[in-house]
Amino acid sequence: MKVLYVVSEAVPFVKTGGLADVAGSLPKALVAEGVDARVVLPKYSSIPEEFRNNMEHVAHITIPVSWREKYAGVEKLVHDGVTYYFIDNEEYFRRDGMYGYGDDAERFSFFSRAVLNLLPAIDFWPDVINSNDWHAALVNVFLKLEHNGDARYDNIKTVFSIHNLKYQGMFDKNVMSDVLGLDWKYFNNGDLEFNDAVNFMKGGMIYADLISTVSRTYAEEIQYEFYGEHLDGLLRKRQRDLRGIVNGIDVDVYNPATDKNLFVNFDVDSLDKKVENKVKLQEQLGLPVGRNIPMLSMVSRLVEPKGLELIIRIMDEILSHEECQFVLLGTGDKGYEDWFRDLQWRYPTKVSANIYFSNELAQRIYGSADVFLMPSIYEPCGIGQMIALRYGTIPVVRETGGLKDTVKQYDKYSATGNGYTFADINAHDLMYTIKRALTEYEYIGLWNQMQKNAMCSDVSWSRSAREYIDMYKQLIG
Numbered sequence: 327m328k329v330l331y332v333v334s335e336a337v338p339f340v341k342t343g344g345l346a347d348v349a350g351s352l353p354k355a356l357v358a359e360g361v362d363a364r365v366v367l368p369k370y371s372s373i374p375e376e377f378r379n380n381m382e383h384v385a386h387i388t389i390p391v392s393w394r395e396k397y398a399g400v401e402k403l404v405h406d407g408v409t410y411y412f413i414d415n416e417e418y419f420r421r422d423g424m425y426g427y428g429d430d431a432e433r434f435s436f437f438s439r440a441v442l443n444l445l446p447a448i449d450f451w452p453d454v455i456n457s458n459d460w461h462a463a464l465v466n467v468f469l470k471l472e473h474n475g476d477a478r479y480d481n482i483k484t485v486f487s488i489h490n491l492k493y494q495g496m497f498d499k500n501v502m503s504d505v506l507g508l509d510w511k512y513f514n515n516g517d518l519e520f521n522d523a524v525n526f527m528k529g530g531m532i533y534a535d536l537i538s539t540v541s542r543t544y545a546e547e548i549q550y551e552f553y554g555e556h557l558d559g560l561l562r563k564r565q566r567d568l569r570g571i572v573n574g575i576d577v578d579v580y581n582p583a584t585d586k587n588l589f590v591n592f593d594v595d596s597l598d599k600k601v602e603n604k605v606k607l608q609e610q611l612g613l614p615v616g617r618n619i620p621m622l623s624m625v626s627r628l629v630e631p632k633g634l635e636l637i638i639r640i641m642d643e644i645l646s647h648e649e650c651q652f653v654l655l656g657t658g659d660k661g662y663e664d665w666f667r668d669l670q671w672r673y674p675t676k677v678s679a680n681i682y683f684s685n686e687l688a689q690r691i692y693g694s695a696d697v698f699l700m701p702s703i704y705e706p707c708g709i710g711q712m713i714a715l716r717y718g719t720i721p722v723v724r725e726t727g728g729l730k731d732t733v734k735q736y737d738k739y740s741a742t743g744n745g746y747t748f749a750d751i752n753a754h755d756l757m758y759t760i761k762r763a764l765t766e767y768e769y770i771g772l773w774n775q776m777q778k779n780a781m782c783s784d785v786s787w788s789r790s791a792r793e794y795i796d797m798y799k800q801l802i803g
Contacts, residue, residue, distance in 0.1 A: 327362065327795070328453050328454075329361055329362070329363045329456060330363075330445075330450070330454070331356075331364065331365045332365075333348075333367055333457075334368065334424065334434070334462060335367065335424060336349035336367055336410070340424060342425070345458060345459060345489050347573075348489065349365065349367070349458065351576045352787060355786075356791050357408055359792065361795060364411065364452075366412075368413050368419045369401055369419055370419050370421075371419065371420040372424070373412075381401035381403045382401065382403070383400070383401055383402075384400050384401065384448060387400065387440070389443055396417070396436060397415060398414065398415055398440045398444070400448065411444065413441070419433070431501045431524070432505045435501075435506055438462055438468055442473060451478060453482070454483050454485060454798045455485070456798075457530060459489050459495075460494050461526075462530075463486060464530065467530065470533045471512070485538055486530045486531055487538045489707075491557065492555055494520075494525050494555065494557070499519070499522060502524060506524070512529075520556075536567050536569060538568075538570070539571075540571070540707035541573070541731045542731050543728065543730045544707065544727040547704070547727060571790055571793045571794060573709070573712075573787075574712070574785055574787035574788070574789065574791075575712045577716065577785065577787075580692075580712075580716050580717075581716070582718070585693065589602065590602045594718070594777075603694040604621055604695070604696070606690075606694070607695075611680075613675065619651055620651070621650070621652075621697070622695065622696070622699060623655075623691050623694075623697065624653075626656045626658075626710065628662035631702060631703045632701075633700070633751075633756075634662050635753075637699065640753050645676050645677065648761065653678045653691055654677075654678070654679045656681070657682060657683055692719055697719065699721075699760070700714075700729060701723065702723070702726060702729060705723075705727040706727050707728030708727065708728045711723055711732055712783075715732070715780040716780075716785055720745050721780075722756070724749070724756075725747050729747075736776050744779040744783050745780065
């Protein structure tokens, strides 16, 4: 089976969010399962020189952009057993940052066209093209509208993967002729039209053979108005073509037994060493040192969808009445940043608010804390809770999206489950759940069993990769 994975960012080359983590892990897992999976992404100037210097120029092609033509170089690099192709055009991709430019419609429609036009140049004809989010959504549109009738393309099937429905790629309708070079009938019939604008994601969904999302629960949620971002009607219409496959994490990278960022490495059979990490982190952050002080934690973007309003409503109650510490790492909206700084000022012996991002500190928090808070309003999949599970840090999550799929309520009577969950968007429910966790933390045997359950949870890409393969096989017959 041959799969072309089309994405706008991928670890270790470029990253702005979780999409890059998926693109850096899933193709590798597919290759491990025997799939000839290759990846295409733009050649941004921010890709580190160590990778750029080792790329091989394999072709150059001309891409139509409406009434004009643009150069596209094709560079190749094999990394971790996966073949990557990079679309090179300095006008579009030699910039600071990756997104947020006024010509993003032109940049990423060019990228989508180039993906299809490079296939003859590299002589790779995939069974399935799996495009991701709005940046690559037009691959599906151009395949059907511009390559229909070409026998080389006719048998290619498409999967469109939605990582976050909120970001859809909305542009002025005039890009139809001036940028996309498409007949206006595809706007007027609703294929690309959305509130009198062009919607890349909508087009990608309509023209895809199958649609996937990053968790089973999110696939269900986005068919309802609350989560559907005004595309719930379309998703309900395509319900039979919609799949939910929960993401995984790279368990070789996120491994407490080998993670060089930890003070002390540990595994499921040496949980006593995890406590040593907490002591070292308390010392680093200037918190009172105590092996038995429960440490709550968050590693998060500081934005409303992460459930921060719930945190704000209950944290004073928790810190005033419970013997615990709270460690935060993240940046985001200034109002939230200031609130957490003030929380540290009010509870200097209990709170460490780190308003920046450091991968080293993030890993140390995962490896040191006792409880990981993730009360998201919505969470398509989430990665933090899976890393926390891997490091034996017990997650407290709201039952939404991938959080619901990966964290199961602990039952002390049957010793099953790997964390704590609550259902409603309700601050009191969150507070009750945290207090339950703090109470059960006092019972060492119970807590250690929950940690072992967490660390033995299958959060790898192997399981998810097999589900992707099953989906591809179903598609190509």
